[in-house]
Amino acid sequence: GIQVEQSPPDLILQEGANSTLRCNFSDSVNNLQWFHQNPWGQLINLFYIPSGTKQNGRLSATTVATERYSLLYISSSQTTDSGVYFCAVRSGGSNYKLTFGKGTLLTVNP
Amino acid sequence: EAQVTQNPRYLITVTGKKLTVTCSQNMNHEYMSWYRQDPGLGLRQIYYSMNVEVTDKGDVPEGYKVSRKEKRNFPLILESPSPNQTSLYFCASSFRRTGTVNEKLFFGSGTQLSVL
Numbered sequence: 433g434i435q436v437e438q439s440p441p442d443l444i445l446q447e448g449a450n451s452t453l454r455c456n457f458s459d460s461v462n463n464l465q466w467f468h469q470n471p472w473g474q475l476i477n478l479f480y481i482p483s484g485t486k487q488n489g490r491l492s493a494t495t496v497a498t499e500r501y502s503l504l505y506i507s508s509s510q511t512t513d514s515g516v517y518f519c520a521v522r523s524g525g526s527n528y529k530l531t532f533g534k535g536t537l538l539t540v541n542p
Numbered sequence: 543e544a545q546v547t548q549n550p551r552y553l554i555t556v557t558g559k560k561l562t563v564t565c566s567q568n569m570n571h572e573y574m575s576w577y578r579q580d581p582g583l584g585l586r587q588i589y590y591s592m593n594v595e596v597t598d599k600g601d602v603p604e605g606y607k608v609s610r611k612e613k614r615n616f617p618l619i620l621e622s623p624s625p626n627q628t629s630l631y632f633c634a635s636s637f638r639r640t641g642t643v644n645e646k647l648f649f650g651s652g653t654q655l656s657v658l
Contacts, residue, residue, distance in 0.1 A: 463645055474631060474650035518585065520647070528573065528592060528639060529600060530647065532585040 434459045434523045438533035444507050445540050453504040453536045457520035461524035463530065464495050466504050470515045476505070478517075509540045548633050549652035555623055556658050563618045563653050565633030565635045571639040571648075574616035575600070576608065578629040579652075585632070591616055592638060623657040630654050 435458040453465075453505055466478040479486050479493040481502065486493055490509075495502040507514055516535040522528065546567045555561055567574065575590035577600075587600030591610040605627055607619040620627060623646075633650040 460557055463639075466557075466646060467647075467649075473630065473652050473654075475634075477646050477648060477650075478645045520585075528590065530575075532577075534582075536585040 433529075434461070434521060434531050435485040436519060436521055436531050436533035438517075438519060438536050440536060441534070442537045443539070445538070447509060447511060447542050448509045449509050451506045451538065452464055452510060453506070453517050453538075455504070455521075455533055457500050457502075457522045460500070461497065461521040462524050463520075465520050465530070466493055466502070467518045468513075468515050468522065469535070470512075470516065475518075490536055493499075506538075509538075511540050511542055514538055516539045545647070546633055546635050546648050546650040548631075548653050551651060552654050554656045554658065558622050558626055561620050561623060561655075562566060563620075563631060563633075563655070564571065565616045565650060566614050567616075567633075567635040567648070568614065569635065569648065570613065571635035572613070574610065574633065574635045575647075576612070576616070576618045577632045577634065578602065579632065580629050588618070588631075620655075624657075625657045628655060628657045 434507045437456045439454045464482045468476045481495045483497045490507045492505045518535045519528040520532045575586040577585045589608040591597045601633045631653045636647045637644040
């Protein structure tokens with residue numbers, strides 16, 4: 433099946449810093465999503481982005497499908513950005529399974 | 543409010559005592575799925591359903607059952623729970639494959655299950 437690797441596994445920032453999280457995948461995809469799991473365990477969908485670039489406030493994401501990677505940018509980080517960021521992908525074919533990466537644990541210190 | 547509702551939020555049980563975790567969504571989504579989350583292993587899919595009466599196994603289906611008798615509900619059943627099923631469980635839903643942002647996956651709040 434498709435492999436998903438996220439980097440870095442852990443990241444510690446000071447409030448106000450910028451960061452880039454990366455998601456590499458091993459096959460072509462027709463579905464890629466980014467999620468944020470907050471410290472209380474809630475999983476929030478950030479982006480549906482199988483290709484191209486999207487922005488939502490301080491967050492933006494870019495997927496370069498031909499090169500099999502996606503990037504999540506967080507600008508002017510805040511303590512509320514802390515948590516785990518997951519990317520999930522689905523490759524072509526009839527199987528509707530989303531495969532998740534193991535996540536990046538982000539800690540933003542005040 | 544559009545949401546996926548899971549119950550209970552926390553559950554402690556003993557080995558072998560059948561239990562059901564309920565999941566309901568109010569967004570008219572065709573697709574529903576169950577995941578378990580374990581430290582170091584990330585989110586792994588247990589079962590999924592493409593529509594009413596259509597279910598299929600995910601990566602880790604052993605020890606679990608599901609049913610999809612109504613579009614909005616997708617309960618997860620553990621007929622004889624064991625300690626290795628202690629985990630954080632999530633239900634999720636979305637529209638079926640459309641190639642658009644309608645495929646965004648929405649998660650419930652999670653169920654922390656402990657099997658003693």
